[in-house]
Amino acid sequence: MLSFEDVHAGYGRSVVLHGVSLSVPADGVAAVLGHNGAGKSTLLRAAIGLLTPRSGRILLDGDDITGLAPHDRVARGMAYVPQGQQSFPHLTTAENLQLVADGRRDGRAAMAESLDLFPALKDLLPRRAGLLSGGQRQQLALARALITRPRLLLLDEPTEGIQPSVVAEIEQTILSLAARGGLSVLLVEQHVGFALRAARTYHVLEAGRVTSTGDGGADAEPRVRRALTV
Amino acid sequence: MTLVLSQLFTGISIGAVLLLIALGLSLTFGQMNVINMAHGELIMVGAYTVYVLQQVISGAGWSLLIALPVAFAVAGLIGVLLEVSLIRRLYLRPLDTLLVTWGVSLLLQQLARDVFGAPNVQTRAPEILTGSIRITDDLAISSSRVFILVLALAAVAAVTLVLRTTPLGRRIRAVVQNRDLAAVSGLATGRIDRLTFFIGSGLAGIAGVALTLIGPIGPAMGTNIIVNAFLVVVVGGIGQLKGTVIVAFVLGVLQSMVEYTTTTSVASVIVFVTIVAFLQWRPQGLFTLRTRSLA
Numbered sequence: 361m362l363s364f365e366d367v368h369a370g371y372g373r374s375v376v377l378h379g380v381s382l383s384v385p386a387d388g389v390a391a392v393l394g395h396n397g398a399g400k401s402t403l404l405r406a407a408i409g410l411l412t413p414r415s416g417r418i419l420l421d422g423d424d425i426t427g428l429a430p431h432d433r434v435a436r437g438m439a440y441v442p443q444g445q446q447s448f449p450h451l452t453t454a455e456n457l458q459l460v461a462d463g464r465r466d467g468r469a470a471m472a473e474s475l476d477l478f479p480a481l482k483d484l485l486p487r488r489a490g491l492l493s494g495g496q497r498q499q500l501a502l503a504r505a506l507i508t509r510p511r512l513l514l515l516d517e518p519t520e521g522i523q524p525s526v527v528a529e530i531e532q533t534i535l536s537l538a539a540r541g542g543l544s545v546l547l548v549e550q551h552v553g554f555a556l557r558a559a560r561t562y563h564v565l566e567a568g569r570v571t572s573t574g575d576g577g578a579d580a581e582p583r584v585r586r587a588l589t590v
Numbered sequence: 591m592t593l594v595l596s597q598l599f600t601g602i603s604i605g606a607v608l609l610l611i612a613l614g615l616s617l618t619f620g621q622m623n624v625i626n627m628a629h630g631e632l633i634m635v636g637a638y639t640v641y642v643l644q645q646v647i648s649g650a651g652w653s654l655l656i657a658l659p660v661a662f663a664v665a666g667l668i669g670v671l672l673e674v675s676l677i678r679r680l681y682l683r684p685l686d687t688l689l690v691t692w693g694v695s696l697l698l699q700q701l702a703r704d705v706f707g708a709p710n711v712q713t714r715a716p717e718i719l720t721g722s723i724r725i726t727d728d729l730a731i732s733s734s735r736v737f738i739l740v741l742a743l744a745a746v747a748a749v750t751l752v753l754r755t756t757p758l759g760r761r762i763r764a765v766v767q768n769r770d771l772a773a774v775s776g777l778a779t780g781r782i783d784r785l786t787f788f789i790g791s792g793l794a795g796i797a798g799v800a801l802t803l804i805g806p807i808g809p810a811m812g813t814n815i816i817v818n819a820f821l822v823v824v825v826g827g828i829g830q831l832k833g834t835v836i837v838a839f840v841l842g843v844l845q846s847m848v849e850y851t852t853t854t855s856v857a858s859v860i861v862f863v864t865i866v867a868f869l870q871w872r873p874q875g876l877f878t879l880r881t882r883s884l885a
Contacts (some may be wrong), residue, residue: 393871408774436775442774448767451760459764460775508776 361544362407362438362512367416367516369406373381378568379416384512388537390546391559391576393552393584399568401443402546403512407546408440409433409459420512439510443517445497447504449490455498456489460507474503477533493583495526502533512544513537519551534558552588556580564588592729597850598843603735604806605842607743609835610800611815612822613745614793616834618669620823621766624677624787625684627691629819630697630812632669632791636661638706639805640713651716654799661795669791670784678783702809734803743775743798745793746835751823752789753831762786766782766829825865827875837876841865862875 363383370376376399384390392400405411409430418426425433430440442531448456457474458579461467475482478499485494489500498518503515519527531554538545538558549555555561559576562585572587574580611633618624639661640654647653672694680687720735722730753759761782764772773779801811824842826833841861849857869875 409772410770429778429780430773431776431778434774440774442771446768446771448764448771450767451763455760458757459760459777462760504775 362419362546363419364403364407365417365419367403367406367413367418369402369411369413369579371411373400375414376568377406377413380565380568380570381562382570382573384410384544384546385560386544387541388560389547389558389576391417391549391555391562392546392548392565393555393562393588394565395588396508396550397567400565401516402568403565404440404516404548407514408438422585432481432508434508437509437511438514438588439505439508439512440514441501441505441516441518442456443520443523445501447489447492447497447500450488452486452488453492453500457481457504457507460504464508466509470507470509474506477506479505494521495522495530498526498530501510502530506537511542511548514546514548516548517550517551518526518547519554531558552581552584553578591849595725596729596731597846598627599731599735601741601843601846602839603731603842604836604845606735606739607797607800607804607840608818608822608842609742610738610745611794612819612834612838613742613749613825614790614797616823616826616831617749617790617793618640619820620826620829620831620834620855621762622783622786622790622823623684623828624673624681625688625691625743626669626672627688627816628672628695628698628812629791629794629835630814630816631695631702632665632794633798633801634698634702634807634809634812635665635817636795637713637811638702638711638798640799640802641706641711641807643867646715647809650714650717651718652720654716654802656797657799661796661799662792665790665795665798666792669794670788672791673784674711677787678780695816699809699881706809708809710806713802713807715803725882738800738803741796745796746831749789749865750792750831758782758785804883821865827877830875830877833875833877 361384367377367380368375380403392403392562394400402411406413411426412480413426418423420436438538451459457471461471461583464470480496481499483501484496489497511581519530522530535558537543545553547558556576557578562576562580562584563570564572573582613680614845615629618626641654642656643660644650647656672844677687680690715734719734723736724733753763761777764777765779765782769779822838823834826837844864845857845861848860
């Protein structure tokens with residue numbers, strides 16, 4: 361579905377990714393694991409087009425999308441939920457969703473569908489997103505991303521900094537989305553246990569390089585933990 | 591009492607002019623953070639639009655009415671041209687933007703001199719706006735001032751309505767609040783920037799039309815205006831329409847009240863000193879909009 365071919369990327373003079381090659385299977389979850397600063401978020405920013413690689417290619421269904429603007433990638437079926445429960449703080453919950461639904465023929469239906477996945481948001485529609493709790497904002501972020509009916513979802517630490525009661529709920533939603541079919545997920549996580557349970561394949565990223573790759577599943581956990589502690 | 595009322599209305603009408611010239615800037619500078627030194631020349635373009643239309647259309651009332659949409663479109667298009675050709679390449683480089691748009695401002699002034707001549711030109715005000723409205727026996731307010739006040743309030747209402755209720759308004763606000771998140775949510779941020787710039791520049795054109803009713807139209811008129819426009823937006827708080835509205839009227843009334851007890855120049859000095867003191871106390875302006883960007 362999505363593949364990186366020898367991608368080098370960074371900010372200003374500092375290079376973060378040193379030749380990353382990996383791919384996300386169709387209809388599956390690929391997890392990217394690694395320590396802080398390994399380049400996980402940078403990888404996702406390059407995938408959605410917020411960052412242009414210095415060299416290497418990014419392919420979606422075999423098409424080179426390396427030079428496309430973010431909104432063109434969204435139009436091709438990609439969606440991205442950045443780190444840190446981001447929203448448009450001065451827009452209401454409803455406006456945050458409406459913004460993405462505007463101009464889409466199926467916008468109204470897609471928005472209703474998204475809200476059905478996160479029913480807690482229905483009571484919060486008139487509230488400004490900046491006033492929501494972290495967990496609510498993350499649900500809003502996921503709902504917003506799903507309105508575009510993506511084929512590929514890029515998730516950057518979806519459960520980081522969220523109260524434990526909501527974490528389980530969000531994890532459950534991600535697992536059921538991935539199981540539904542028609543959706544691939546590139547999941548960046550610190551939380552190794554959950555990531556491997558969800559993932560079909562995993563990639564360990566260290567200092568901007570992929571150092572180990574394998575099949576997901578709970579039995580991969582000892583191997584990955586060993587790779588991460590070295 | 592009459593005196594206070596008449597000074598108050600003078601102040602409000604000064605405020606209305608300040609509001610009109612600052613409204614467009616509150617979009618391009620306040621929302622988009624673009625320092626466009628040629629904003630004053632976009633106002634000049636609006637004023638010359640009235641002059642040109644009056645060469646073709648004889649009725650002063652009609653020409654003024656037609657000038658409003660035409661000036662909006664002409665100034666808006668020049669603004670978009672400026673955005674596409676220069677400003678877009680200089681986002682995140684405010685100092686370069688300032689210098690380049692200042693150059694454009696000089697260029698447009700020279701262009702006006704070449705086309706219309708260096709001296710100021712005259713336009714005819716429609717008869718309905720030449721008289722004054724008598725409120726009491728010794729209090730009368732000029733109809734053109736009332737017209738400008740109504741126009742300013744209508745423009746604010748229209749901008750507010752567009753920003754609050756339309757899809758375009760939602761997009762503009764989203765891009766301002768979190769540009770990267772807007773881009774990854776599927777919004778074509780470049781196109782939204784151009785539309786915002788079109789509206790902001792178009793509003794400058796409208797301001798230009800209004801100014802033909804109260805002052806001379808000349809190549810240098812933009813230079814005299816631009817400082818006041820920036821002052822209103824900065825004091826009101828970046829990105830805050832309501833700040834711009836409140837500050838325009840407060841400054842207007844302050845100017846007129848101080849002017850009455852002293853002279854015009856002294857009043858200007860006092861108003862400037864007040865502004866400087868205010869910004870020492872609240873550098874972020876009257877209202878602030880906190881934005882977060884993608885980490």
